[in-house]
Amino acid sequence: MGKVLTIHGGVPLKGTVTVRGAKNLVPKAMVAALLGDGPSLLRNVPEIRDVEIVTSLLTLHGVKVDKDPATGDLTLDPQGAKTAPSNAIDAHAGDSRIPILFCGPLIHAIGEAFIPDLGGCRIGDRPIDYHLNVLRSFGAVVDKRPGGIAISAPGGLKGAKLELPYPSVGATEQVLLTAVRAEGITELKGAAVEPEIMDLIALLQKMGAIITVQTDRVIRIEGVSALSGYNHKALPDRNESASWASAALVTRGDIYVEGADQQDLTAFLNTYRKIGGAFEVDDAGIRFFHPGGPLKPLVLETDVHPGFMTDWQQPLVVALTQAEGVSIVHETVYENRFGFTEALVRMGATIQLHRECLGAVPCRFGQRNFLHSAVVTGPARLNGADIDIPDLRGGFSHLIAALAAEGSSRVTGIELINRGYERFLDKLQGLGARVELTA
Numbered sequence: 285m286g287k288v289l290t291i292h293g294g295v296p297l298k299g300t301v302t303v304r305g306a307k308n309l310v311p312k313a314m315v316a317a318l319l320g321d322g323p324s325l326l327r328n329v330p331e332i333r334d335v336e337i338v339t340s341l342l343t344l345h346g347v348k349v350d351k352d353p354a355t356g357d358l359t360l361d362p363q364g365a366k367t368a369p370s371n372a373i374d375a376h377a378g379d380s381r382i383p384i385l386f387c388g389p390l391i392h393a394i395g396e397a398f399i400p401d402l403g404g405c406r407i408g409d410r411p412i413d414y415h416l417n418v419l420r421s422f423g424a425v426v427d428k429r430p431g432g433i434a435i436s437a438p439g440g441l442k443g444a445k446l447e448l449p450y451p452s453v454g455a456t457e458q459v460l461l462t463a464v465r466a467e468g469i470t471e472l473k474g475a476a477v478e479p480e481i482m483d484l485i486a487l488l489q490k491m492g493a494i495i496t497v498q499t500d501r502v503i504r505i506e507g508v509s510a511l512s513g514y515n516h517k518a519l520p521d522r523n524e525s526a527s528w529a530s531a532a533l534v535t536r537g538d539i540y541v542e543g544a545d546q547q548d549l550t551a552f553l554n555t556y557r558k559i560g561g562a563f564e565v566d567d568a569g570i571r572f573f574h575p576g577g578p579l580k581p582l583v584l585e586t587d588v589h590p591g592f593m594t595d596w597q598q599p600l601v602v603a604l605t606q607a608e609g610v611s612i613v614h615e616t617v618y619e620n621r622f623g624f625t626e627a628l629v630r631m632g633a634t635i636q637l638h639r640e641c642l643g644a645v646p647c648r649f650g651q652r653n654f655l656h657s658a659v660v661t662g663p664a665r666l667n668g669a670d671i672d673i674p675d676l677r678g679g680f681s682h683l684i685a686a687l688a689a690e691g692s693s694r695v696t697g698i699e700l701i702n703r704g705y706e707r708f709l710d711k712l713q714g715l716g717a718r719v720e721l722t723a
């Protein structure tokens with residue numbers, strides 16, 4: 285039985301939180317260190333569970349990972365890279381989605397890879413077919429085994445002409461991490477272009493990679509035979525920034541997010557403003573606050589970058605429960621990302637889920653029987669409830685709903701939040717939240 289977090293609602297969150305390196309970049313930057321022939325230095329590393337998992341996986345593979353106790357910076361030395369003991373790898377099954385990105389770097393470093401079954405948020409089926417197809421195009425041989433997949437490349441990895449059916453973030457990273465040291469040229473069409481991908485490209489360029497980002501989602505990589513280590517400061521976590529921004533709105537509070545970067549949040553900031561949230565940008569961060577007055581409903585569609593990021597959807601839906609009128613949210617990235625609304629409805633929100641595409645553009649899920657559109661009617665009075673956290677962002681949404689609710693909530697499963705939010709309990713307490721953790 286995990287710990288129980290009791291949240292006493294009704295307190296506007298006020299104060300400052302600091303956001304460090306992005307969960308969706310840092311673990312991948314750590315994997316990229318395997319591609320170098322010397323140590324890499326990664327800065328702005330947050331203390332989150334996904335970083336611990338990747339540290340453990342890299343260590344099992346002979347990479348020396350040293351953490352600076354003062355700054356948290358990581359030095360990653362891949363010079364002793366080796367095959368990891370299989371029982372130790374198996375123990376990491378279900379931990380996160382990052383292991384699939386070890387394929388290319390491990391083949392380059394030691395000639396083979398065993399990837400345990402993946403974890404990550406259960407917000408859809410989350411297949412890895414794109415990953416395996418691109419790896420096969422590079423010449424890799426994929427062997428599905430109980431508990432994971434074994435990958436090798438007896439004839440070496442060779443550049444390829446590739447096209448993704450959908451701009452998958454992970455599959456684009458798979459291509460980058462494999463192509464940079466593959467023989468010859470790789471051209472990827474239909475690539476994802478999220479800011480975390482651009483930061484990974486910048487880091488790989490520091491290592492000696494040759495990567496061109498062309499227009500219309502085309503990325504061209506000229507393989508090189510060796511790469512050096514890197515020295516890189518991870519971009520800030522825009523998803524954590526957006527989460528705190530939603531927390532400020534939902535609790536009628538005022539939160540300065542130190543480290544939040546406007547450039548990576550453009551679509552979020554536009555939406556925030558349309559709902560009636562206020563923000564002020566300065567060089568060090570962004571102040572998010574509820575300016576008073578009613579919040580306005582809106583029609584929203586999640587999308588790949590530069591659209592409205594799916595990971596922002598769940599916290600923002602809580603804000604929409606407080607808007608005056610009917611909002612429509614069409615989730616087009618994951619087929620099953622509205623499960624978290626069940627707890628909000630129990631707390632008093634009015635949210636109806638639909639299988640149809642309630643958006644401007646029909647998505648991949650419209651004809652496939654998934655509850656992927658939500659109609660949110662507000663404003664609703666939220667009451668405290670017993671909640672078991674289902675996933676990372678859904679869990680954060682439940683926390684902020686409980687913080688805004690009347691009465692107390694008992695929340696279990698909060699360990700899931702540590703996967704992507706650094707010291708979130710300290711941060712909540714620093715913002716004035718009334719929370720107690722009991723065993």
Ligand SMILES: CC(=O)N[C@H]1[C@@H](OP(=O)(O)OP(=O)(O)OC[C@H]2O[C@@H](n3ccc(=O)[nH]c3=O)[C@H](O)[C@@H]2O)O[C@H](CO)[C@@H](O)[C@@H]1O
Nearest residue numbers: 308410411412413414415451452453454455594595617618
């Ligand atoms: C660790 C990390 O960076 N996670 C992020 C990453 O997840 P992740 O990289 O897993 O997400 P993808 O962009 O790959 O997934 C997008 C869509 O493509 C589908 N798909 C993907 C791969 C595949 O082989 N086959 C397939 O069908 C997925 O099921 C999903 O419907 O990008 C998502 C979309 O911005 C974010 O929500 C996650 O926070």
Ligand SMILES: C=C(OP(=O)(O)O)C(=O)O
Nearest residue numbers: 381404405595676677704
């Ligand atoms: C879906 C998410 O993460 P992951 O891909 O790691 O499950 C997320 O960060 O919201």
